[in-house]
Every structure is written in C-alpha cells, then in structure tokens.
Amino acid sequence: MTDQQIVKEILNSNSQKAFVELVDRYQPLVVKTCRGFVASYADAEDLTQEVFIEVYQSLSNFRNESKLSTWLYRIAVNKSLNFVRKKKRESVLQSIDRFFTGGNRGSQYFDIEENSNANPEKQIQKKEDKLILKQAINSLPDNQRIAFILSKYQDLSYKEIAEVMNVTVASVESLLFRAKANLQKKLVVKSKNKP
Amino acid sequence: MKCKEINTKFIEYLEKELNETQIQQFEGHISTCTNCKKAFNSFIRIYAEIEFEKNEFSPDPFLGQKIWSKIDVKEKSYNSPILSIRRVAFTSIAAAGLFIGIIMGSLINSLILSSVNDEIEQSWTLLTEEYFPSEIYRPYEELANNE
Numbered sequence: 378m379t380d381q382q383i384v385k386e387i388l389n390s391n392s393q394k395a396f397v398e399l400v401d402r403y404q405p406l407v408v409k410t411c412r413g414f415v416a417s418y419a420d421a422e423d424l425t426q427e428v429f430i431e432v433y434q435s436l437s438n439f440r441n442e443s444k445l446s447t448w449l450y451r452i453a454v455n456k457s458l459n460f461v462r463k464k465k466r467e468s469v470l471q472s473i474d475r476f477f478t479g480g481n482r483g484s485q486y487f488d489i490e491e492n493s494n495a496n497p498e499k500q501i502q503k504k505e506d507k508l509i510l511k512q513a514i515n516s517l518p519d520n521q522r523i524a525f526i527l528s529k530y531q532d533l534s535y536k537e538i539a540e541v542m543n544v545t546v547a548s549v550e551s552l553l554f555r556a557k558a559n560l561q562k563k564l565v566v567k568s569k570n571k572p
Numbered sequence: 573m574k575c576k577e578i579n580t581k582f583i584e585y586l587e588k589e590l591n592e593t594q595i596q597q598f599e600g601h602i603s604t605c606t607n608c609k610k611a612f613n614s615f616i617r618i619y620a621e622i623e624f625e626k627n628e629f630s631p632d633p634f635l636g637q638k639i640w641s642k643i644d645v646k647e648k649s650y651n652s653p654i655l656s657i658r659r660v661a662f663t664s665i666a667a668a669g670l671f672i673g674i675i676m677g678s679l680i681n682s683l684i685l686s687s688v689n690d691e692i693e694q695s696w697t698l699l700t701e702e703y704f705p706s707e708i709y710r711p712y713e714e715l716a717n718n719e
Contacts, residue, residue, distance in 0.1 A: 396643075397636030405629055412625050422632070429639045506618045529622050557583045564615055565579050 380445040387436055400429050406446060406531070407453045413526030414457035416511045424460055428453050443540065450531075450541040454523055461515055513563040521556035524549055573597045578608050582615045 378386070378398060386395035407428050411421040431452055439448055514522060523542060527533045533541070535549045542549065573581075573594075578601050584590050585598050602609050632638075 393640050396640055400636035400639060401631075401633075404631055404635055408629050409626060412628065418625075418628055425635070426639050426642065429635075430643060433639075433643050502617075503621075506621050510618050510621045530626055558580070561580060561583050564618055565582065565611055567614075567618070 381441060384436060384439060384441075384445065387433070396433065399432070403446065403449050406449060409530050410450060410453040410526065411457045411460075413530035414454075414461050414515070414522075416507065420460070424453070424456055428456050431456065447537075447540050450527065454527075454541070458519060458523075465515075509564065509567045513560050513567065516563060517556055517559055520544075521552050521559065524552040525556040525560065528553055573601050575601075575605060575608055578602070578605070579611065582612060583619070586616065586619060 378395070383395045383399050383402075386392040387399070404425065407425045408421050411424040411428070412418065415421050415424065428449070432449065439445070514525065517525065520542070524538055527538045527541060535546045535553075538549045538553075539546045544552075578598060581590065581594070581598055585595070590598060602612055
C-alpha cells in the first residue's frame with residue numbers, strides 16, 4: 378500500500394490495519410527524531426505514541442501537497458520541543474522547591490537512563506557524557522537544534538531538512554554551520570573539565 | 573595551528589570536512605599537545621553518544637496495536653452519550669439552581685427592605701408628631717392663607 382492509500386483507508390473506513398501499517402512504516406523515523414531531543418529512549422517511545430495519536434486525530438488536515446514523512450517529521454519535532462520545554466519548566470520549579478526545602482540535588486532536567494550491564498565507573502562516565510551531549514544540543518536555538526538533529530539523527534539531506542523546516546537550502550547550510558560551531562564550543566568547554 | 577584554532581575543528585575533523593593540509597596540521601598538533609589531546613578524546617567520547625543513540629532503536633511490533641487501543645479508548649470517552657447527557661444534566665441543574673437562588677434572594681431582599689422602610693417611615697411620622705403636633709403646626713395651610 379502506498380502512503381496515500383493508507384491515509385485514504387484510515388480516513389474513509391477508520392481501518393485499524395492501515396493505521397498499524399502506518400505506525401510500522403514510520404516508527405523508526407519518529408522514534409529516532411524524538412530521541413535526538415530527549416534524554417531517554419523511554420521518553421522517545423512515549424513521545425512516539427503521542428505523535429501517532431496526533432497523526433490519527435489530524436489526518437483529515439493532511440493535504441497531499443507534501444510527503445507524509447515530511448508532515449510526520451514536523452509533528453515529531455513540535456511534540457519533542459514541547460516535551461523538552463515542559464521538562465525544563467518542571468526542573469526550574471523543582472530547583473526552586475529544593476532551594477526552599479533545602480534539598481541538595483543539582484538541577485538536571487534530563488533523566489538519563491542507566492545501563493545496568495556496564496561497570497559502575499563506566500556507567501557513571503557514560504551517564505555524564507549523555508547528559509553533557511543533551512544539555513549542549515538542547516541549549517542550541519530551536520532552528521539550529523532541529524536542523525542538527527534531522528541531519529545527525531536522521532541523516533537527512535539539506536534539501537529534505539529544508540522541506541521539513543520550510544526554509545531554503547542555503548538557510549539549512551547556515552543553520553547547520555552555526556549549530557556545529559555552537560555545539561563544539563559548548564562541548565569543548567565541558568570536555569576540558571572532564572577526565 | 574594553535575590550541576584555540578584546533579579547538580574549533582573537532583567536529584570538522586570527525587566529519588571529514590577538513591582538507592589534507594588541515595588534517596596534517598590538526599593531527600600534528602594533537603599528537604604534541606597534551607591538553608588538546610585530552611579535550612579531543614573527551615570530545616570524541618561525548619560526540620559518539622549520537623551514534624550510540626541512533627543505533628539504540630529497536631522496533632516495537634505491537635506499537636501500532638497499543639496506540640490504536642489508546643485511540644479507541646479516547647474516542648469512546650469522547651463519544652459516550654451517557655456521559656455527555658449526564659454532564660449536560662448536571663450543568664443545567666446547577667445553572668437552574670443558581671438562577672432560582674438569585675431570584676429568591678433578590679425577592680426576599682426587596683421584601684425585607686420594603687418592611688424596614690415602612691417601619692422607618694412610621695417611626696419618623698411618630699417622632700415628627702411628637703415634636704410638631706399637627707394640631708398646632710400647619711405650615712402649608714398658613715402659607716396658603718398668607719398668599
């Protein structure tokens with residue numbers, strides 16, 4: 378079945394089979410995109426579910442002017458950005474709460490998942506590396522962040538990124554250049570402080 | 573290349589965006605400068621997390637079913653007629669109660685006010701009669717007679 382047929386099937390006959398096929402086909406795209414923004418795989422999976430629910434609910438608004446994948450990227454990016462913003466707000470509130478209640482945990486708005494198989498030292502180092510990477514990526518301005526994640530996590534071409542972001546190819550080039558420069562600055566500072 | 577410049581070329585080096593001369597200069601510097609080497613090694617480790625996260629994906633064969641059942645539950649809760657009738661009934665009863673309450677309140681208030689006003693008027697009349705008895709003081713009649 379083509380994408381258009383799947384969409385038609387879902388809209389016309391509310392077909393569960395067609396919807397499941399849509400999810401199976403685009404699951405990697407959505408999970409990997411969300412994964413670029415969030416700190417844990419579990420969060421990316423939760424977000425993926427939200428993305429597909431939104432897709433189902435607003436499928437009637439989808440016009441075949443753009444590719445289905447482009448539309449899915451946009452929804453996944455928007456959902457992820459909102460999720461990260463929400464987490465950030467919660468973390469600010471928690472740190473205020475800790476300040477008044479005298480808690481001593483540092484401000485970390487990313488819950489990095491742990492790999493129980495690795496040895497403790499490596500595990501801690503990996504956790505720190507993940508945290509540094511996510512903090513650096515999420516400190517980039519939205520447009521640079523989106524361009525960087527679509528390029529690095531999805532290996533999309535400049536043209537494809539331009540379609541998703543609705544900007545010119547030249548803008549994507551510039552966004553990626555600045556994103557890498559900014560990320561490098563942040564990561565170098567952090568990596569100098571690490572063993 | 574100096575340390576400052578090297579520190580801006582890490583990503584470009586890893587993504588093979590440097591030309592031959594730049595690669596030689598970069599590698600030459602890294603092999604002799606301990607600080608840059610240390611920073612570069614940490615950088616490689618952190619940056620490699622992107623690849624790790626990319627390859628972390630494992631497809632969930634039941635994801636479509638899971639999401640479909642969630643959608644189904646949501647749709648049912650949206651479309652449930654009993655719930656909506658109940659909601660409408662509750663809202664209407666509450667609104668009607670509020671309306672009746674306001675009407676009753678204003679009626680009682682006006683009744684109390686009118687009885688209080690009557691009492692006040694009566695007491696004023698009595699007081700006036702006591703100090704200025706109508707048998708003696710007839711100001712309007714006197715005024716009419718003078719004219």
